[in-house]
Amino acid sequence: MTEDETYSASEIDSLLHQGVDKADIGYIIIDKAGRVLVWNKWMEQASGKRKDQVLNFPIAEIFPEIRDNRLEEAIANALERGMAGLLSAKLHRAPPLSLQRVDGSAAPLTNPVIILRPLVGVEPGHHGCLIQIIDETTSATREKTLRAQAITLRAQEEQLRTLFEAINDTVLLIDENGRIVALNDTACIRLGGKKATMLGRPLLELLPNSNALTYRRHLDALTASGTPQRFEDTLGDDTYLISMYPVPNGKGAIQRIAVLASDITERKVFEKRIFHLAHHDTLTGLPNRAYLLDRVEHAIAVAGRMNRRLGLAFLDLDHFKAVNDTLGHDSGDALLKTVAGKLTSAVRASDTVARMGGDEFVILLEPAGHNDDIARMMGRILKALDLQWGADNEAIRVTTSVGIAIFPDNGNDARLLMKAADTAMYAAKSEGRNRFQFFSEEMTTQTLLRLHLERDIRDAIHKGEFELYYQPKICFESNTTCGAEALIRWQHPERGQVAPSEFIPLAEETGIIVEIGAWVIEAVCKQIAEWIKAGRTPVSVAINISPKQLFSGNFVTLFTDCFEKYQVPLKFVQIEITESTVMADSTKAALILSRLRELGVSIAIDDFGTGYSSLSHLSRLPIDVIKIDRSFVAGLADRSENLEIINAVVSLGRSLKMIVIAEGIETDNDVGVLTDACCHLGQGYLFAKPMPASDLEHWLDIRGHLGDCWGCTRHSSSNRDSQNHMLKLCQ
Numbered sequence: 063m064t065e066d067e068t069y070s071a072s073e074i075d076s077l078l079h080q081g082v083d084k085a086d087i088g089y090i091i092i093d094k095a096g097r098v099l100v101w102n103k104w105m106e107q108a109s110g111k112r113k114d115q116v117l118n119f120p121i122a123e124i125f126p127e128i129r130d131n132r133l134e135e136a137i138a139n140a141l142e143r144g145m146a147g148l149l150s151a152k153l154h155r156a157p158p159l160s161l162q163r164v165d166g167s168a169a170p171l172t173n174p175v176i177i178l179r180p181l182v183g184v185e186p187g188h189h190g191c192l193i194q195i196i197d198e199t200t201s202a203t204r205e206k207t208l209r210a211q212a213i214t215l216r217a218q219e220e221q222l223r224t225l226f227e228a229i230n231d232t233v234l235l236i237d238e239n240g241r242i243v244a245l246n247d248t249a250c251i252r253l254g255g256k257k258a259t260m261l262g263r264p265l266l267e268l269l270p271n272s273n274a275l276t277y278r279r280h281l282d283a284l285t286a287s288g289t290p291q292r293f294e295d296t297l298g299d300d301t302y303l304i305s306m307y308p309v310p311n312g313k314g315a316i317q318r319i320a321v322l323a324s325d326i327t328e329r330k331v332f333e334k335r336i337f338h339l340a341h342h343d344t345l346t347g348l349p350n351r352a353y354l355l356d357r358v359e360h361a362i363a364v365a366g367r368m369n370r371r372l373g374l375a376f377l378d379l380d381h382f383k384a385v386n387d388t389l390g391h392d393s394g395d396a397l398l399k400t401v402a403g404k405l406t407s408a409v410r411a412s413d414t415v416a417r418m419g420g421d422e423f424v425i426l427l428e429p430a431g432h433n434d435d436i437a438r439m440m441g442r443i444l445k446a447l448d449l450q451w452g453a454d455n456e457a458i459r460v461t462t463s464v465g466i467a468i469f470p471d472n473g474n475d476a477r478l479l480m481k482a483a484d485t486a487m488y489a490a491k492s493e494g495r496n497r498f499q500f501f502s503e504e505m506t507t508q509t510l511l512r513l514h515l516e517r518d519i520r521d522a523i524h525k526g527e528f529e530l531y532y533q534p535k536i537c538f539e540s541n542t543t544c545g546a547e548a549l550i551r552w553q554h555p556e557r558g559q560v561a562p563s564e565f566i567p568l569a570e571e572t573g574i575i576v577e578i579g580a581w582v583i584e585a586v587c588k589q590i591a592e593w594i595k596a597g598r599t600p601v602s603v604a605i606n607i608s609p610k611q612l613f614s615g616n617f618v619t620l621f622t623d624c625f626e627k628y629q630v631p632l633k634f635v636q637i638e639i640t641e642s643t644v645m646a647d648s649t650k651a652a653l654i655l656s657r658l659r660e661l662g663v664s665i666a667i668d669d670f671g672t673g674y675s676s677l678s679h680l681s682r683l684p685i686d687v688i689k690i691d692r693s694f695v696a697g698l699a700d701r702s703e704n705l706e707i708i709n710a711v712v713s714l715g716r717s718l719k720m721i722v723i724a725e726g727i728e729t730d731n732d733v734g735v736l737t738d739a740c741c742h743l744g745q746g747y748l749f750a751k752p753m754p755a756s757d758l759e760h761w762l763d764i765r766g767h768l769g770d771c772w773g774c775t776r777h778s779s780s781n782r783d784s785q786n787h788m789l790k791l792c793q
């Protein structure tokens with residue numbers, strides 16, 4: 063020990079005082095007159111009297127109860143004769159001392175042990191006495207309490223042990239070296255050994271290598287961070303949820319690690335089932351849209367890192383609606399299942415086939431080869447999906463249109479790629495279906511326009527943006543109005559009036575023409591009914607009917623029901639259909655047209671000359687009127703062959719007892735040529751442009767009209783008579 067480390071007397075004195083104060087027994091030192099010199103903390107707490115309240119007071123004043131008893135005698139012996147003394151309650155020699163609690167209430171020290179030690183002073187005659195007071199009551203109680211606590215702890219330990227063993231999960235305790243220090247019965251069963259042989263063995267040695275690696279990683283993480291670990295682990299067919307908890311040693315350091323393994327196999331099976339249900343289509347069992355999008359995102363991330371191409375093929379069945387409508391939904395479902403099966407067996411194991419809903423499927427080609435390879439694969443798929451569906455007599459040919467987009471060329475996220483593939487699919491459809499088409503940039507604007515237009519058309523019907531215009535038809539011979547053609551107009555809120563040529567072809571392609579057509583029929587009925595109600599001679603109206611509409615299954619019923627609803631006789635209406643419409647399915651067309659004609663509707667072939675122009679074919683159909691296409695009239699002045707065509711059509715029409723009308727008449731010269739050719743009727747800007755119903759009424763009021771269903775009534779009361787009249791005129 064060096065000089066600096068030597069403690070001074072006063073330092074030692076201070077330590078001594080602290081020690082005395084911290085002692086768990088009472089220390090009192092009195093001088094030879096019995097006055098208190100030292101009064102430690104224990105005494106302060108036990109008696110409720112602070113040091114400054116007792117110092118220099120005689121001990122007999124502080125504890126009056128010691129007067130005239132053995133303690134006073136013992137103190138006197140110690141002070142005067144230097145005799146040590148021991149007084150204890152058990153020996154009936156120590157008086158109870160009136161100690162009190164901090165709150166002031168009395169807590170008599172009933173069982174004190176008092177030890178007296180005479181002290182010799184430094185100065186002669188300055189002796190004193192040390193009185194030590196031990197509270198036997200408290201120490202006995204403490205002992206009892208400790209004993210009781212030990213019993214409780216043992217009971218608790220017993221309970222915990224029972225619990226530990228009863229737990230169905232694996233529970234292990236390992237030490238800092240990874241050795242097992244405790245394990246329950248379940249752990250023994252799982253690890254396949256006896257408890258005695260496993261205690262002390264490193265846990266990781268008992269696990270298969272791959273599992274041990276995972277455990278190692280998590281144990282290291284737990285030791286480094288002190289935070290509990292949770293992970294899933296599989297052992298054989300079973301899955302476990304492993305939890306690792308640090309068990310501290312009371313000073314904060316990790317002494318043990320508790321390892322719990324809960325068998326979650328059943329939960330996993332259940333989770334898998336739910337996952338499957340949420341991510342697969344119930345009908346075909348294929349991944350659904352949400353799952354596919356996930357897979358595509360993931361595939362893009364991988365392909366991006368590895369510099370690989372991906373392919374996304376969007377498939378849409380052609381004529382699926384016809385299968386559903388004609389053969390029923392069960393047959394439609396069976397078709398979808400068949401398609402799913404064929405697609406799954408046509409792709410590679412690494413590809414994903416998904417059903418997007420309805421009759422739409424997607425194949426994720428992962429990875430995608432060259433376009434040539436993809437094309438070959440798509441060719442095979444188209445062949446496999448070219449099906450005759452349904453029984454022989456009612457079989458429908460089902461084909462498929464496919465659009466293909468490539469990552470990274472056509473998009474770098476799932477949404478863009480899907481959109482590109484969808485766009486390409488639309489292009490394949492409009493190219494004639496039953497084909498595949500790779501995406502190209504030019505397609506986008508075109509398709510977007512189409513998509514917007516399609517949506518807008520649907521809205522337009524509901525918002526009442528469509529309106530009918532009427533263009534009069536004039537009889538050359540009588541110069542009277544013999545009817546009007548209803549022509550649809552779209553009052554677009556932003557684009558203004560949109561001509562039918564801008565939306566009718568698309569509406570036809572998408573099928574929405576059926577809805578538009580139904581609206582037109584109803585609007586015409588309403589209009590004629592209004593004219594009848596107003597007491598006007600109704601103008602007979604020609605309605606343009608699109609092929610989809612004509613062949614839509616219940617066209618005749620819809621048409622006639624509407625007229626019945628508004629109580630408008632069918633003789634006031636004519637339908638205009640094009641040659642190509644009729645020729646698309648002439649047998650079916652003949653049936654529908656005959657039915658309508660029987661009911662009084664007259665039939666006109668529109669745009670004649672632009673299609674098959676096969677009058678021999680047409681002669682087998684119930685046709686009343688032929689409308690020579692506008693393109694022949696427009697070129698009358700300069701092209702002599704047009705005049706020849708018109709002459710030929712008129713004479714052929716006449717020979718088949720049909721009325722011939724020319725459309726697109728813009729000049730008097732046209733009228734001259736056409737009347738020379740004995741054409742019956744004319745329609746064109748020269749007479750009137752198509753106009754709203756109210757303008758037509760006004761126009762008719764000024765011009766006057768004779769009105770009837772389709773021909774000129776001045777000469778006869780029936781169509782056939784009218785024809786005869788015209789025929790006579792030109793013979």
Ligand code: C2E
Nearest residue numbers: 549550561562563582606607608726727728745746747752
């Ligand atoms: P369309 O049935 O051949 O109708 C005659 C077209 O020629 C009308 O065009 C008419 O405005 C126009 N036109 C008439 N006279 C002249 C003329 O002197 N000069 C010129 N340059 N044009 C004349 P619009 O109204 O634009 O209709 C075009 C086509 O749209 C119609 O040809 C018809 O095929 C179709 N369409 C119109 N309304 C409907 C409808 O309600 N349903 C269906 N399915 N198609 C309709």
Ligand code: MG
Nearest residue numbers: 547606638668
């Ligand atoms: Mg027409």
Ligand code: MG
Nearest residue numbers: 668669689725
């Ligand atoms: Mg026409």
